């Protein structure tokens with residue numbers, strides 16, 4: 001079954017989480033033949049699950065955009081979502097921080113747990129979820145009337161933080177993490193939109209990081225950038241995964257192969273395959289995945 005292909009071989013925590021898996025899908029589904037390398041070197045460290053997604057279905061009005069997506073996204077790693085245009089990548093990402101429901105007429109079914117907590121639990125404030133799960137969009141979107149500094153601290157100020165010293169400290173930390181500090185430290189009061197495209201994108205990453213989320217969702221964060229800025233974003237992703245769970249959508253196969261630890265391939269709203277990136281790109285279990293990653297369609 002398609003959804004079982006999304007279940008990764010993740011250790012203990014996964015089993016804890018799985019107790020609530022009403023469909024009782026097997027945990028270690030050999031749906032995808034293990035790569036020779038993974039049999040040589042079995043996973044001995046305990047991987048944690050960040051998102052446990054079960055049977056996720058999303059609709060826009062009568063149009064169903066996602067069908068029964070089931071997968072577990074490991075924590076402190078980079079998961080790439082790939083697939084042709086319109087297959088549901090952005091919809092999937094937006095369901096992970098409750099942004100899907102913002103669209104008029106949109107609805108959703110299934111379970112999404114973050115570190116074991118149902119993010120759609122009745123009574124749970126979506127803003128709390130969005131604080132834990134930050135998002136960076138394809139087109140950088142600094143607030144046009146705000147300075148570089150204000151753009152970074154806006155989330156903290158909205159959360160009620162007033163202490164100037166703390167705000168300054170958090171701003172610097174976020175800008176350093178986003179690999180932008182050295183380029184902007186001497187003109188923090190300039191408008192955020194005065195920066196170059198690549199700098200603006202890193203500013204948006206700093207803004208998302210300033211509120212200290214657990215997860216960073218990125219929807220094609222480098223697609224509008226030149227190769228050097230793209231490389232900076234890719235390097236940044238590698239740095240950030242030490243502390244964060246990153247889920248990123250990309251159209252660029254080389255980027256997915258270079259930057260991610262796990263890859264999910266979506267096609268026409270369905271999860272076709274989810275596995276270690278190396279397996280997806282060198283030894284996929286599904287013909288459609290192979291055709292897509294080798295550029296035969298998409």
Ligand SMILES: Nc1ncnc2c1ncn2[C@@H]1O[C@H](COP(=O)(O)OP(=O)(O)OP(=O)(O)O)[C@@H](O)[C@H]1O
Nearest residue numbers: 060063065083084085086087088089090091092103
């Ligand atoms: N706001 C919306 N209202 C109605 N339908 C939508 C909306 N957003 C997306 N859809 C539809 O849902 C499906 C999935 O769209 P989605 O944006 O998730 O695809 P995608 O994989 O991110 O595509 P792309 O690579 O072009 O960004 C598509 O058929 C799209 O037309």
Ligand SMILES: [Mg+2]
Nearest residue numbers: 089090091219
């Ligand atoms: Mg999209």
